[in-house]
Structures are given as structure tokens and as C-alpha cells.
Amino acid sequence: MSARKSGIIDGFTSVQAVKHAAERGRARARTVSAEPEPQEKTAAPTHAENPLRVIRPGAVPTSVPPSDAGASGPHPEPRTSGMENVSGVRTMPSRRTVVCYVCGYSHTVTGMLRDPFCPKCKSKLKTGDVMVSGPYSGDVETIGDVRIMSDARFDDGAKITGRCIFVSGDVSNTGSLNFMEKLVLRSGCKLRSGSLGGRNTEVEIASGESVVLDELICENLLVNGHVKSSIQVSCSASISAGGFLEGSFSGPALRVEDGAGLIADVHIERSDDGVENPHPARAGSVLRNAVRIIAFFLALSLGAPSLWR
Amino acid sequence: MEADKVSKTIIGDDIEITGSIKCSSQIQLDGRLVGDLFCNGVAVIGKSAVVKGNITVEAVSINGTVQGNITAKDRIEMKSTARVHGDIRAKRLTVEDGVTFIGKSEVNPSGVSAEGMPGGSPAPLPQSAAPQQDPQRRG
Numbered sequence: 001m002s003a004r005k006s007g008i009i010d011g012f013t014s015v016q017a018v019k020h021a022a023e024r025g026r027a028r029a030r031t032v033s034a035e036p037e038p039q040e041k042t043a044a045p046t047h048a049e050n051p052l053r054v055i056r057p058g059a060v061p062t063s064v065p066p067s068d069a070g071a072s073g074p075h076p077e078p079r080t081s082g083m084e085n086v087s088g089v090r091t092m093p094s095r096r097t098v099v100c101y102v103c104g105y106s107h108t109v110t111g112m113l114r115d116p117f118c119p120k121c122k123s124k125l126k127t128g129d130v131m132v133s134g135p136y137s138g139d140v141e142t143i144g145d146v147r148i149m150s151d152a153r154f155d156d157g158a159k160i161t162g163r164c165i166f167v168s169g170d171v172s173n174t175g176s177l178n179f180m181e182k183l184v185l186r187s188g189c190k191l192r193s194g195s196l197g198g199r200n201t202e203v204e205i206a207s208g209e210s211v212v213l214d215e216l217i218c219e220n221l222l223v224n225g226h227v228k229s230s231i232q233v234s235c236s237a238s239i240s241a242g243g244f245l246e247g248s249f250s251g252p253a254l255r256v257e258d259g260a261g262l263i264a265d266v267h268i269e270r271s272d273d274g275v276e277n278p279h280p281a282r283a284g285s286v287l288r289n290a291v292r293i294i295a296f297f298l299a300l301s302l303g304a305p306s307l308w309r
Numbered sequence: 310m311e312a313d314k315v316s317k318t319i320i321g322d323d324i325e326i327t328g329s330i331k332c333s334s335q336i337q338l339d340g341r342l343v344g345d346l347f348c349n350g351v352a353v354i355g356k357s358a359v360v361k362g363n364i365t366v367e368a369v370s371i372n373g374t375v376q377g378n379i380t381a382k383d384r385i386e387m388k389s390t391a392r393v394h395g396d397i398r399a400k401r402l403t404v405e406d407g408v409t410f411i412g413k414s415e416v417n418p419s420g421v422s423a424e425g426m427p428g429g430s431p432a433p434l435p436q437s438a439a440p441q442q443d444p445q446r447r448g
Contacts, residue, residue: 236406256404258384261417268410 099180100125101141101161130162132169143180150188166206167191183218185211185227193217207242223260322357329362338373345377356390363395378412385416 009017093111100106100118107119116125126142133149139159140146146162150169154160157175165179167189177183177191182202185191186209193215196203205211207224216229220236223243231237233251244261254268317335320326324340331347338346339355346352348366358373368384371391379385381399389407402416 253406254404254408254410255406256402258401258403259418260402261419262402262414263417264414266410266412266414268404268408270407270409 097181098125098143099163101143101178101180148189185209185213187211189213205243207240322355354391 095108095110098107098109100121100123102123102125103118103121105118105120116127117123118125127144128142129144129147130140130142131147131149132140132152132154134151135153136158137155139161141159141161143163145164145166146160147166148160148169148171152169152171154171154174156173158173159176159178160171160174161176161178161180163180164182164184165177166184166186167177168186169188170190171177172190172192174192177196179196180201182204183196184204184206186206189211191213193213194217196218202220202222203216203218204222205225205227209225211225211227211229213227213229215232216227217232217234219234221231221233221238223237223239223245225242226244226246228246230248231245231250233249233253235251236253236255237249237251238255239245239257239260239262241257241259243257244263246261246263248265248267249262250267252268252270254266256262317337318332319337320340320342322339326340326342326344328344329347330336330338330342330344333349335350335352336346336348337353337355338358338360340358342358342360342362345362346360346364346366348364348369350367352364352366352369354360354364354369354371354373354375356372360373360375361377363377364375364379364381366380367382368386369379369381370386370388371379371393372388373390374392376394378395379393379397379399381397383399384401384403385397385399386403387393387405387408387410389405391405392409394411396413396415397410398415400416401418402414404410
């Protein structure tokens with residue numbers, strides 16, 4: 001039997017090393033004191049010691065008192081070793097929703113986006129963030145964020161598509177502004193409300209910014225800054241404590257926090273107010289169709305298909 | 310000792326009042342009022358309350374129905390069951406999700422005076438945070 005050579009990592013040694021690291025981590029957590037161990041944070045892991053150990057930044061192994069660790073039994077289950085730091089907390093990769101700007105298919109991506117292709121239509125998607133400053137010709141399409149600076153200029157009818165779009169410039173001549181997650185308006189922005197498209201989830205007036213628009217029609221609105229416009233929302237709006245809304249507002253729901261300003265003609269009314277039994281005739285038609293279906297199957301079983309008319 | 314106690318008037322949900330109500334302390338209205346309400350304290354409009362008239366208070370919390378203008382020196386709170394048809398004017402405003410509100414709003418946290426009655430000419434709202442000048446001091 002050849003002796004194990006140090007510095008060589010194969011499948012067996014890597015699995016053994018990760019297993020030993022997990023056991024060592026649990027043992028160290030049982031005997032750790034209240035004082036943090038700076039060596040744990042700054043020392044880089046070596047392959048000989050712990051090849052797959054993950055050090056969480058700023059981790060302080062004080063969460064597990066030594067008296068409780070032994071009595072309560074094993075620590076969080078070591079399902080896959082190597083993903084646990086000293087304190088036993090597992091770090092999970094982030095998740096994000098990706099919406100294809102070609103077919104509109106929405107899917108969830110965990111961790112880093114490796115495959116820039118839409119799983120449904122197989123279109124190759126642009127993933128990077130885009131910042132537009134100055135004249136720009138053509139469309140902007142990406143599943144990342146789009147930042148439109150104050151001096152940006154687009155061609156007439158240009159399409160702008162992104163996950164979150166931050167607008168500080170003039171996009172009133174664009175064909176469409178499709179945002180899959182959020183549209184953030186900043187001071188000096190100009191846009192045409194009819195051009196908003198995409199999933200159109202939320203429009204936000206950034207904190208500390210002052211936005212003046214003729215009209216703003218959206219699904220959800222979050223006012224953190226100052227907005228003066230004729231606003232229509234189809235779902236809900238919220239004015240935070242530092243927000244200020246001027247002009248007019250119409251929608252089914254509005255939430256105003258203490259400290260917010262509201263100088264506007266307001267019309268907040270749910271669509272179901274005063275509407276009772278909107279389709280009373282449908283019950284009768286469903287019953288008639290059910291009777292017809294039953295009569296049809298009875299006729300089939302009896303061998304007389306003309307009876308169902 | 311009695312001055313420290315804040316008296317509170319409660320109008321039950323089976324009470325219907327036609328006329329004005331004036332009070333200096335707190336009032337909780339759960340019934341029906343056809344007329345104006347003047348209160349120097351905090352007014353609570355209950356869930357079953359219906360007010361057809363103007364409300365002029367220090368602060369008000371609305372859970373029921375108000376058909377009229379509301380003027381508050383300090384705060385207006387609209388709870389989720391509130392239904393307000395009229396103009397409101399206050400220094401601070403809180404609106405919960407589910408409120409029905411149709412009217413004009415003049416809420417400026419930087420400062421507004423409740424001197425102007427909703428029916429007359431309202432006092433101009435300051436655009437900035439500068440304090441309002443006393444008209445007697447001008448000139």
C-alpha cells in the first residue's frame with residue numbers, strides 16, 4: 001500500500017478532508033469561548049487543513065455556548081460538509097427571477113447565471129447591466145439593469161428592456177419602456193406614460209428626488225420622493241414617510257405613512273364596492289349545460305344520440 | 310386632580326343625533342350624526358358610525374363613514390374600514406390599505422393652519438418649510 005502523499009487531492013481524500021473538517025468544526029464549536037477568534041477570520045484555509053471550508057465574512061463564533069452544545073446533541077445536520085462555517089450556519093446562494101425579453105418566460109435562477117439562454121425559446125439573452133449616457137442608437141435589451149443618465153438620447157421608437165430601469169433622462173420619444181421588476185424615476189426624467197410595458201410591476205420615485213410628469217399610469221407605485229403628476233394605478237400605491245404626492249391620484253388602494261405629504265385630488269375606491277352578484281345569469285346557463293351533458297351520455301348509453309338536442 | 314383626568318364622551322351605535330356637537334375633550338362616535346362635529350381633542354369615528362357633516366378637530370381617527378369635510382389641526386388617521394367623501398386638511402395624514410376616499414387632500418407635514426374653513430377661502434399652504442408670518446406683523 002503506498003503511503004498517502006501530501007499535496008495530492010483525489011476523490012477519496014477530498015471527501016475525507018471535508019468530513020474531517022465538518023467534525024472539526026463541530027468540535028471546535030463545542031469548545032469555543034465567548035471571545036472571538038481573529039485567527040478564524042483572517043487565516044486563509046490551507047488544503048492540508050480544510051480544503052473546502054467556507055469562511056463567512058465577519059463570522060464570530062459566539063452563537064453556540066459550550067454548555068448547550070454538548071447537551072442538546074448534534075448541531076445543524078451536516079448534510080453536505082464544506083458549506084458550514086464554524087458557527088454551523090449554512091450560507092445559501094441568492095435567487096433571482098429572470099424574465100426573457102423575447103418570449104416573456106419567467107424562471108428562477110439560483111446563484112450565478114451560467115446559461116444566458118432562455119429555457120423556453122432558447123434565445124440568447126444579454127445579461128449585463130447597461131448604462132446609457134449621451135446619444136444612443138438602437139434598442140437596449142438586457143435581463144440586467146439599465147441606467148439612463150440625464151444626458152441620454154434615444155432614437156424615436158427605441159425599445160428599452162431591462163430588469164430594473166433607472167431613469168434620469170428623457171425617454172419620452174422611445175417606443176416602449178419594458179421593465180421586468182422595477183422602474184425608478186429620478187429628478188429630470190421625462191417619459192411617456194403610455195410607453196410603459198413589460199411586467200410593469202412597480203414604479204418607484206426615488207428618495208430625495210423630485211419628478212414632474214404630465215401623467216403616470218402604472219400597476220404599483222412607491223413614492224419615496226416628490227412627485228407631481230396625474231397618477232393612475234391599477235393595483236396599489238404607497239407614499240412613504242419622506243414622500244410627497246401632488247396633482248391627482250386615482251386607484252383602488254393607497255397607503256400613506258405618517259409624515260408623508262399629499263396635496264391632490266384623490267379618488268380611492270375599490271372596484272367591488274357596491275357590486276353584488278355581477279353575473280347572476282351564469283348559474284342558470286351552467287345548469288342547462290350540465291343537464292345537456294348528462295342527457296347526452298344517457299342517450300349514448302341507450303343508443304339514441306338524437307335525444308341530446 | 311380632576312383637571313388631570315381627560316373626559317371622554319361616547320356616543321353609542323344606537324344613537325342618532327341631528328345637529329352640531331361641540332366638545333372640548335375626547336369623543337368617540339359610534340352612532341349616526343347629521344350635522345357638524347367640533348372637538349378640541351381627539352375624535353374617534355367608530356366603525357359603525359355615519360357622519361353627514363363637517364368635522365373640525367384636533368386629531369381624528371376614522372373607522373366609519375364620513376360625508377363631509379374634515380379639518381384637523383394635527384392628524385387624520387384613516388383606518389382600513391374608513392369611507393370618506395369630502396375634502397381633508399391636516400398637518401399629518403395616515404391612510405391604511407383598504408380605505409375609500411374621494412375628495413381633495415391638503416396635507417403638508419411642513420405646516421398647515423386649520424384656520425380656513427372648508428367652505429370658505431382656505432389659507433394658502435406654504436410651499437417651503439419657512440414659518441408663516443403673522444399678518445399683523447406685516448408692514
